[in-house]
Amino acid sequence: MIDDLDETLRQFLIRELPVKNGEVDIEFDQPKREWSARVSRPTLNLFLYDVRENQKLRQTQPMWQNEINEAGMVVQTRKPVRLDLYYMITAWATEPEDEHRLLSRALMTIFRFPNIPDDLLPESLQVQGKHIPLMIAQYHELSNPTDVWSVLDNEMRPALSFVLTMTIDPHAPVTVPLVRARDLRMGISGYPERNRLDEPEMADRFWTIGGKLQGAGLVAFDQLRVTLVERGIKVAVQPDGRFSIGHLRSGTYTLEVAAGDSPARRYPISVPAPDYTLDV
Numbered sequence: 001m002i003d004d005l006d007e008t009l010r011q012f013l014i015r016e017l018p019v020k021n022g023e024v025d026i027e028f029d030q031p032k033r034e035w036s037a038r039v040s041r042p043t044l045n046l047f048l049y050d051v052r053e054n055q056k057l058r059q060t061q062p063m064w065q066n067e068i069n070e071a072g073m074v075v076q077t078r079k080p081v082r083l084d085l086y087y088m089i090t091a092w093a094t095e096p097e098d099e100h101r102l103l104s105r106a107l108m109t110i111f112r113f114p115n116i117p118d119d120l121l122p123e124s125l126q127v128q129g130k131h132i133p134l135m136i137a138q139y140h141e142l143s144n145p146t147d148v149w150s151v152l153d154n155e156m157r158p159a160l161s162f163v164l165t166m167t168i169d170p171h172a173p174v175t176v177p178l179v180r181a182r183d184l185r186m187g188i189s190g191y192p193e194r195n196r197l198d199e200p201e202m203a204d205r206f207w208t209i210g211g212k213l214q215g216a217g218l219v220a221f222d223q224l225r226v227t228l229v230e231r232g233i234k235v236a237v238q239p240d241g242r243f244s245i246g247h248l249r250s251g252t253y254t255l256e257v258a259a260g261d262s263p264a265r266r267y268p269i270s271v272p273a274p275d276y277t278l279d280v
Contacts (some may be wrong), residue, residue, distance in 0.1 A: 001168060002126045011120055031090055033154045038242060043092040044102055050086040054165055057082040067226045078171035088142060089160040110136040130167040136160060206249045211276025213241040219259045228252040
């Protein structure tokens with residue numbers, strides 16, 4: 001993925017500097033003494049010297065996002081990771097004036113763009129619709145350039161600090177069945193030999209069910225009046241028709257659905273059951 005970003009940066013600079021007729025090379029090598037000795041034409045070098053997670057942009061709970069696909073399955077995806085990539089931009093030419101001109105063109109170009117243009121992003125970098133922001137010449141980055149040049153064993157020269165924040169998604173989506181009922185059992189704690197949850201007289205067992213209304217026509221689902229008849233309680237319905245009811249014992253119940261002045265309709269349901277989809 002970083003190699004895709006490098007190529008995107010190359011195309012970005014070629015287009016926006018602009019670089020015509022290959023007049024300037026754009027490289028990503030370590031600017032070591034051996035490399036610089038082989039440079040024979042004007043070159044902009046983007047040396048990636050550090051990669052870190054951007055913890056300020058780290059997304060907290062909930063870590064998982066759930067969506068229901070057309071097959072009625074739940075697709076779980078993890079929130080992506082934001083990474084800061086630190087580049088050092090240097091210019092290489094025969095004359096210092098040419099090097100300074102290259103640095104100036106790079107500086108002005110990157111200042112014009114808060115993000116890498118979306119039309120240059122390959123599919124591998126189009127994650128969650130996030131942009132890739134650019135920051136150039138920040139005072140708190142590359143604070144000790146002499147340390148970098150001493151490690152590279154090369155003569156120090158002007159350099160621009162350049163930071164990109166990209167999004168990566170290392171987690172594969174997980175597809176699981178939609179949970180339509182949840183079983184809560186309560187028994188006597190501290191007496192394992194007596195706490196047999198499969199014995200009705202020794203345990204209380206409650207269910208939470210989730211269902212969906214469909215086929216309401218011109219009436220919005222959340223405008224329907226839904227009542228659990230045996231309990232006399234109103235059931236809240238989401239705009240997409242989904243509802244849930246908790247604290248139910250096993251048995252048969254009746255849901256009453258009414259819309260406007262139309263006669264109410266009743267639907268028997270069993271708890272537990274594999275599905276609670278109602279055509280209303």
